[in-house]
Amino acid sequence: MTGPLDGVTVLDFSRVLAAPLATQALAELGATVVKVERPGSGDETRGFEPRLPHGESAYFFAFNRGKKSVTLDLKDPRGRDVARRLAARADVVVENFLPGVLDRLGLGYADLCGGNPGLVYVSATGFGQTGPDRARKGYDTVFQALSGVMAMTGEPGGPPSKTGIPVADMTSGLWVLVAVLSGLAGRTATGRGRHLDVSMMDVQLSLHALNAARLFAFGEDPVRTGTEHPGRVPSAAFQAGDGGWLHISGSDRHWRPLCRVLGLAGLAEDPLLQDNSGRVEQRDRVMKALRGAIAQHDRDPLVKELLAADVPAGAVRSVREALADPHTVARGVVGEFTHPAEGPFPALRTPLRETAGEPPAPGVPPMLGADTDDVLANLAGLGGEEIEGLRAAGVI
Structure with missing residues (x-):
């Protein structure tokens, strides 16, 4: 069964959580997502806890299902050349390097759109492409602190608290997904691509819509209220x-x-x-x-x-109770994939479905570099000798 994004090719330079969440959703909605990873180590989350019996990371599994993994050394000019060849055939590029990093490598939007004017290029960074903090690195809980989310979380009179989920990463991932889909829709209308800027800090500030309304209306800086609503009782x-x-x-x-x-x-x-x-x-x-x-x-x-x-x-409810609820079960929220190393493993499905069909099946997280030869041959157009030469040189 094909998904609504069947035929869309995404070149994914992102890692860790926010943008990989978005590209996983794209993959499970039918897009071909090519995840570019560092040779030897790959996305750093491959080493994150929780680790499974055969050494794979359940953290990596949670945000990288359904993708193809290609190892490519972007520090090597030969690796960058391969990346440009892949981008020339892609519909979408997603990256979460600090601003300017890919520009210096010749892989920025200005470098790639000349040979692919329909390219939708999404840059997901901590603080955006402009502003005095643009070069600052970002982390989920730091964004919660800086944005005021942490100040709003916790019991009255108690210390601030982080949320129970990585809300900064996950909400930002959803906006990366919005950016990709809006870019594709705009390309359909105009025939041209565009460079879209997603700032995790901007996303967190946007979550204060109601808090900001009280601030703008009353000059009131909202405070922690625990589980109580500031404007509604009970x-x-x-x-x-x-x-x-x-x-x-x-x-x-x-x-x-x-x-x-x-x-x-x-x-x-x-x-x-x-x-x-x-x-x-x-x-x-x-x-x-x-x-x-x-x-x-x-x-x-x-x-x-x-x-x-x-x-x-x-x-x-606890998480265990929520996932075991009869309604959750009836909706098929928890699916399963079979991994080549770890075997059958449960997964939360991408929460979007057609009313006439089944929800998207969880894809299989790729082994590091498992798709390198296939992608370089069929998407980048490299011959077997070229691929073996890159492997011998450590570029892939």
Whole structure:
């Protein structure tokens, strides 16, 4: 079964997490993704934990499925020449080197678009192609700190905290994907490619849409609120009597049904609490009453009662619980691939599907350099003697 991006060729110079997440999605949506790696070591995440019994990295598996691996020394002029030949046949280039690095190697957009005017070239960097920090390296948790995301995460009065997932890397990867797809759509309309600039810092700042709205509206610099919503009551996690946690997020129309389920008739009838603004003003009183009432119930039965009353609620699950949920299973969120060294291994599918078809099957992460000969012969047009000469010289 072909995917919607069948026929699109992506030359992937990226490594680690953000941009590889995007190129993995492109691969599992049907694109041919050629991952260019350093001879001998490859993407550094091949050595990251968690390591599997035969030495492969589950970290690498998570972001590099379905790609073809080519080893190529870009420091060698012969390697750069091969890279240019590959780019001449590609629809898309994705790279996450610091600004100017590929330009100095003759592999920047200006170098490649002359021979391939339809090329969509996406540069994914920490701080973008312009600005005083453009040459600064970036890391997920540092972006969380610099952008204000870390300052917003944690309990009131407690220390700042990182998020439970690498949110800077993963949200930036999604914007790399948006950049590729928008570039391809623009090429269809105009016939020309373009150079697209994705800054991880810009992406993190864009996540503050609601926080910035409060800052712009009230001059209020948002602070940590734990699981509570700064502008809505109730919207928070509560501990049930059996020790489990649930999250409730209700609006005005949910207030009375919530109070009925919890036996809080006084609150339900209190005229000061009928709209959200009143509940926000009396947040401490409302939250104390809700916590006390919820502590009298076990988590799962209470969640069922709340859902039956049309109150938005859900158990706070562990990752294991979430992946084993019947709805998750029915949707086929967890798939599997068979790796040549590690054998069968589970994988989270790319979360996009056609309504008439199955979700994309997880691709197989490539062994280092496994596709070098095939790609150089069929995409770059090299002959067998040329390939063997490059191998003998350590270029591939």
